[in-house]
Structures are given as C-alpha cells and as structure tokens.
Amino acid sequence: MGHVAAEDRDRFQGTYDELCQDPDSLWSLECRIVRGDNTVRWVAIHGRLSQHPGTITPYVSGTLLDITDRRSADALRQRLAAILDATPDLVGIAESDGRIGYLNPAGRALLEIPADENLDSMLIADLHPPDVVQKLAEEWLPIATANGIWEGETLVSTRSGKVIPLSQVIVCHKSDSGDVAAYSTIARDITERQRAELQVRESEMHLRRILDNLLAFVGVLDLDGTVLQANQTALVAGGLEPADVIGKKFWECSWWSHDARVANQLRAACERAARGEVVRYDAVVRMAGDELTMIDFMIGPAVDDQGRITHLIPSGIDIADRKRAEVALQESEAFVRSVLESSADCVKVLSLDGNLVSMNHPGQCAMEIDDFSTVCGVEWLQFWPE
Structure with a gap:
C-alpha cells in the first residue's frame, strides 16, 4: 500500500476490506500509484483473494494494468463533451450515408428537437429546405470530401417550419483507406448578424440618398486621403464615374489634377485635417468639359464615439456665380465712384434713414471736411442747423 498515492489510499483500503469480507468476490479498482522515480501512474487492479495451502495469510492474485x-x-473526451454541451453553436456528426449520429444540446434547441429524441432515423436532408439539400448533395459535401472542409452560409429548417440562416463549417473525416467515414459540422445562427448587416446597408443607402441629393459636393476620404465615397452631385459636375475616383488619392482626381499648385494645396489641407484641423479656402477645380470654376472648399475630420479621427470629410459649394457678382459689384462701385469724383458739384450718397454714406471730393472740399471717416454715418440734417 506504500506505493498507492495518498489521495487514493482510503479508497484502496476500503475496497480491500470489502474484498476480505467477501473472499469470493472480484476486486476491481482504478487508482494512482507513485513509482520509485516519483512519477504518478494510473493503474487498473483486477484480482481475487488467494491463500497458499498451509498458510493463514491471504494474498491477492490478479492483474495490474497501466491505464x-x-x-x-477519457479526461480529454470528457472535457470535449463538456465543451460541446456548453457551446451555443450547433455541433453535429453524420455518417457517410447522411444519418445523424450526434447533435449537441444547442443544435437540438435550435432545430426544436427534444433532448431525449433518438436520432437514428434522422438524415441531414431532414434539417434543411429542399433547395439547400440539393446544394449540399451537389456542391458542398463534394467540396468537403475533396478538400477536407467546406465553409459558408446556409439555411436550416426547424420542426415548426422556421428557416434559420447559419454560418457553417463542414469537415469530412476519412478512413485509412481514404473512404468517407463521417462528416462533422459546427454552425452558428446568424439571424441577428444578418439583421444588423441589413440595417447597416439600409442606413448607408439612406445616407447615400441624402448625400446624392445635396447641392453641395461631398465626399468621404480615408485618413491617407484615399477617396472612399463621392456624392452624385460632385461626380456629375466633374463628368466622372465612381470608378474614376474611388480608391484614388483625392488630390490626384480630375477635379484637382489640372494644376500642381492646387493639388499640393489640397494635399496639405488633407494632412492638416488628419491631425484634427478644419481647413477652408476658395479653390479652383476642374469640372466637366475641362471648365474651371471656383468653389468654397472645406475639409475636416470625422470622429467616432471615443473621439478618434476615422475619416476625412471634404465638401464644396460652387461659388462661381457669387464671385462673378462680387466682381460686377466692385466694377459698378468703381464706375459710380469715378462718376461722382468727376463732378464739380457736391455729390453725396445717403442711407434710407438719411445718414451720410459717401461724398465726392469736391463736396468734401466745399463742406470743409478734412477726414470723411469722421462724418460717415452722421445724419445729413445735422449739417443744416435750423
């Protein structure tokens, strides 16, 4: 008993005492022993009490097998079984002829199969819609057989007729002779994932519709300036298709590439925006038909919930008409001023409420005004006391 591990000595002694009380019984015990080199081994003891003729001390005769x-x-199998029982994913095993041999609790719950129901008569085909069964037979299982594995998205049918989308992996297991011995599978319900993906797609489409209907030019860039999106307004104005700009550096696109100085200014603006700045300036861009026009351009960072910069958002508004109007106004003002200054009479301009806005030089001389800024805005009637 000195070689029996301390943890098993009480159990060893107890079973031996039971054997002594029933000498005709078979002693069967598994326990640990400590060898001379202090290594621990599991052994299986099978034996009976025996006694040499003429002696009164019994001994045990039998076998001692290293197990x-x-x-x-066995411990590994138990751990694996515990994992299979606990995993929320469907895990199953089918024979080469399609008969279901094993289905873990999560798989039974997903497919609405009672935990105590025998699976002997159940086939793979019973778990899928007809069109999926055909794909399994003609495509997916042959691929798994040829390559050892198949993975993709599929559908299963529950007992109540509900169809559930799965992300599935099928593994083919072969015998030493190369024949198919079994198929194992692990699959995950992706209903919520697909619903979330659909919501994201719908949200992106909604945002795209909004962007495409804006009068402004709007885009989305990666942090290195690569174009990810450009709204329809910008594309149409530039006579471009998405393929002409998506994936290119923004400053290399047709809008900017007509002038190296314009492109370099934009590149510097992108770098500043990537550092968190908002940059705004008037820029000359190329539109359809190689027409150049002026836009009010702005680019700034887009940040996530943690405040990290994730993208750059450029935008622009065509201000060519506004610029032309500003130039026309400046020219008109210059013309009017030249007319006023050329007159020898006192010519003044009043606001609607009678305040002095402008006066030509002869008028200032006649009124003895040395600095017009001192009287600009003064009510004109004050120059004519009662």
Whole structure:
C-alpha cells in the first residue's frame, strides 16, 4: 500500500476490506500509484483473494494494468463533451450515408428537437429546405470530401417550419483507406448578424440618398486621403464615374489634377485635417468639359464615439456665380465712384434713414471736411442747423 498515492489510499483500503469480507468476490479498482522515480501512474487492479495451502495469510492474485494514457484520453473526451454541451453553436456528426449520429444540446434547441429524441432515423436532408439539400448533395459535401472542409452560409429548417440562416463549417473525416467515414459540422445562427448587416446597408443607402441629393459636393476620404465615397452631385459636375475616383488619392482626381499648385494645396489641407484641423479656402477645380470654376472648399475630420479621427470629410459649394457678382459689384462701385469724383458739384450718397454714406471730393472740399471717416454715418440734417 506504500506505493498507492495518498489521495487514493482510503479508497484502496476500503475496497480491500470489502474484498476480505467477501473472499469470493472480484476486486476491481482504478487508482494512482507513485513509482520509485516519483512519477504518478494510473493503474487498473483486477484480482481475487488467494491463500497458499498451509498458510493463514491471504494474498491477492490478479492483474495490474497501466491505464494512464486511457485515463488521459477519457479526461480529454470528457472535457470535449463538456465543451460541446456548453457551446451555443450547433455541433453535429453524420455518417457517410447522411444519418445523424450526434447533435449537441444547442443544435437540438435550435432545430426544436427534444433532448431525449433518438436520432437514428434522422438524415441531414431532414434539417434543411429542399433547395439547400440539393446544394449540399451537389456542391458542398463534394467540396468537403475533396478538400477536407467546406465553409459558408446556409439555411436550416426547424420542426415548426422556421428557416434559420447559419454560418457553417463542414469537415469530412476519412478512413485509412481514404473512404468517407463521417462528416462533422459546427454552425452558428446568424439571424441577428444578418439583421444588423441589413440595417447597416439600409442606413448607408439612406445616407447615400441624402448625400446624392445635396447641392453641395461631398465626399468621404480615408485618413491617407484615399477617396472612399463621392456624392452624385460632385461626380456629375466633374463628368466622372465612381470608378474614376474611388480608391484614388483625392488630390490626384480630375477635379484637382489640372494644376500642381492646387493639388499640393489640397494635399496639405488633407494632412492638416488628419491631425484634427478644419481647413477652408476658395479653390479652383476642374469640372466637366475641362471648365474651371471656383468653389468654397472645406475639409475636416470625422470622429467616432471615443473621439478618434476615422475619416476625412471634404465638401464644396460652387461659388462661381457669387464671385462673378462680387466682381460686377466692385466694377459698378468703381464706375459710380469715378462718376461722382468727376463732378464739380457736391455729390453725396445717403442711407434710407438719411445718414451720410459717401461724398465726392469736391463736396468734401466745399463742406470743409478734412477726414470723411469722421462724418460717415452722421445724419445729413445735422449739417443744416435750423
């Protein structure tokens, strides 16, 4: 008993005492022993009490079998079984002829199969819609057989007729002779993932519709200036298709590439925006037909909930008409001023409420005004006391 591990000595002694009370019984015990080199091994003891003729001291005769490897394998199988029972994913095994041999609790719950129902008569085909069964037979299982594995998205049918989308992996297991021995699978319900993906797609489409209907030119860039999106307004104005700009550096696109100085200014603006700045300036861009026009351009960072910069958002508004109007106004003002200054009479301009806005030089001289800024805005009647 000195070689029996301390943890098993009470159990060893107890079973031995039971054997002594029933000498005709078979002693069967698994326990650990400590060898001379202090290594621990599991052994299986099978024996009976025996007694040499003429003696009164019994002894045990039987076998002592080292089962350490078997115990390790059993422990591993138990851990794997516990994992399969606990995983929320469907795990199953089918024979080469399609008969279901194993389905873990999560798989049974997903497919609405009672935990105590026998699976012997159930086939793979019973778990899928007809069109999926055909794909399994003609495409997916042959691929798994040829390559060892198939993975993709599929559908299963529950007992109540509900169809559930799955992300599935099928593994083919072969015998030493190369014949198919079984198929195992692990699959995950992706209903919520697909619903979330659909919501994201719908949200992106909604945002795209909004962007495309804006009168402004709007885009989305990666942090390195690569174009990810450009709204329809910008594309149409530039005579471009999405393929002409998506994936290119923004400053290399047709809008900007007509002038190296314009492109370099934009590149510098993108770098500043990537550091968190908002940059705004008037820029000359190329539109359809190589027409150049002026836009009010702005680019700034887009940040996530943690405040991290994720993208750059450029935008622009065509201000060519506004610029032309400003130039026309300046020219008109210059013309009027030249007319006023050329007159020898006192010519003044009053606001609607009678305040002095402007006066030509002869008028200032006649009124003895040395600095017009001192009287600009003064009510004109004050120059004519009662």
